[in-house]
Amino acid sequence: MVRNTGPRPSSTVVQIYAGRTKDRQSKDYERVLVGFARTRLIPVGQEMRVDVRCRFDPVAHWNTGTKMFKVQEGRYRISASQFEGDEASLNHYVSVDSIAWSVDAKLKKDES
16 A cells, blocks of 8 residues: 655555575575556545556576576565665565476468
8 A cells, every 4th residue: 555645646656576585695686676556646645555567577587408487486575665775665475386488489380
């Protein structure tokens, strides 16, 4: 929820970050932007729920051996913030199973 506490119309951007909780030797991203949404609020007290569509592919890595993108299995911190480095971020932790997908760049000819 976001709320306008000021006397004028306002807008804000809610940013969602994700990153795997990890040890120091991991190559996983610690915090990467996975979604955002802008909202406009009327003055003094309007409160609004903000839904943010997120994509998990920004935390994936390309595997040249398998030629697939892969999100590592593990525990991820999901943060809702107004800006990068926001100390008032709301954090939630989720467990994620490994996710992998390929991108086939070959286009099939229409066989009609």
